[in-house]
Amino acid sequence: MAFLSFILMNITSVGFIICHDHLAKTLIKVKSNRQFINENIEKISKRLNSAFCSGAVICSVAILIVSDDYVPLVLFCFALYITILWQKTWKLYQKI
Numbered sequence: 734m735a736f737l738s739f740i741l742m743n744i745t746s747v748g749f750i751i752c753h754d755h756l757a758k759t760l761i762k763v764k765s766n767r768q769f770i771n772e773n774i775e776k777i778s779k780r781l782n783s784a785f786c787s788g789a790v791i792c793s794v795a796i797l798i799v800s801d802d803y804v805p806l807v808l809f810c811f812a813l814y815i816t817i818l819w820q821k822t823w824k825l826y827q828k829i
Contacts, residue, residue, distance in 0.1 A: 749818055
């Protein structure tokens with residue numbers, strides 16, 4: 734379970750980082766056209782990135798605090814959390 738959770742966490746983290754990178758590059762390209770870009774999209778993108786960073790910190794602290802029996806559950810929950818952020822980032826990217 735721990736190994737599967739770790740693999741799932743890494744896949745979702747890489748997917749989120751790639752998707753957020755594409756979103757950031759697209760936002761940089763269209764910044765010159767103010768009518769096209771919505772400022773809310775940029776704010777949401779920044780919030781998703783900070784949610785990812787704070788989630789990673791919370792997961793790291795939780796792994797240190799909980800007993801060894803619950804570490805796979807913490808990793809799995811973090812992977813689900815990142816999957817939700819990934820989905821939200823992808824939907825935001827499709828709106829552009």
